[in-house]
Amino acid sequence: MDAVVKRLLRDAGRTYAEEAGIPLKDQPGPLFRLVVLSNLLSARIGAEIAMAAARELFEASGGTARGLARLTWQQRVDALDRGHYVRYDESTATHLGDMADLVLDRYGGDLRRLAIEAGRDPERAAELLREFPGIGQVGVDIFCREAQLIWPWLRPYIDGLALKGAERLGLPADPKRLADEVPDKDLARFAAALVRVARDKKLAESILKG
Structure with a gap:
């Protein structure tokens, strides 16, 4: 990962x-x-x-x-x-x-x-x-x-706001490629985390800094 x-x-x-x-x-x-x-x-x-x-x-x-x-x-x-x-x-x-x-x-x-x-x-x-x-x-x-x-039939559900978060982090801007980054069981919290990053530039910066 x-x-x-x-x-x-x-x-x-x-x-x-x-x-x-x-x-x-x-x-x-x-x-x-x-x-x-x-x-x-x-x-x-x-x-x-x-x-x-x-x-x-x-x-x-x-x-x-x-x-x-x-x-x-x-x-x-x-x-x-x-x-x-x-x-x-x-x-x-x-x-x-x-x-x-x-x-x-x-x-x-x-x-x-x-x-x-x-x-x-x-x-x-x-x-x-x-x-x-x-x-x-x-x-x-x-x-x-x-x-x-x-x-499970909804997976992967990564909408536009989550994709915006992915873009901020330099992650793939494609739902299927993004979904490959985590196990299926983590997709919901992965998508929620991406949304949080999309809404919070400082959070994105802190994650990128490590």
Whole structure:
């Protein structure tokens, strides 16, 4: 493994799900929490704030589709505010409630059914994810980058932002060549680390210096 890649994984190789307190498993609860986190991270707001807001929602019983749907709009707003997610709190509270309803109505609260409906095809999965209120292409990229840890059929998922991080480090700007740099089990945290580098020039510089 390239020395730069080793330092990258050492210094920044933590998935956003892990940081938000979501132990990813191929189960309804963790998958729903990941799509909530993806929704929150999609906004033009700091990742730390988005993850704090996610933790507040989960603590308020919003970590499952049924639990989030049962929260009132005001309870969702209050949870977001406790996480300092204040700029987009009202619109996001609406999106999250509508998303929970859609997950319940279409997938019975279980996003493993989305994988089945998509035929485990990444492009079809992206189309289905974009049907969720508040999830655009940015949210799709976040979800799929992280979900490749437990859904091997998404691998390798290295989106444009991750490629920007790779470019900063002088790594191959091609998803398949990049994926060859790490074992499959490390692809999710590798992609997350590349995104962190894309967003933080000082982090990139420190990794290059060694």
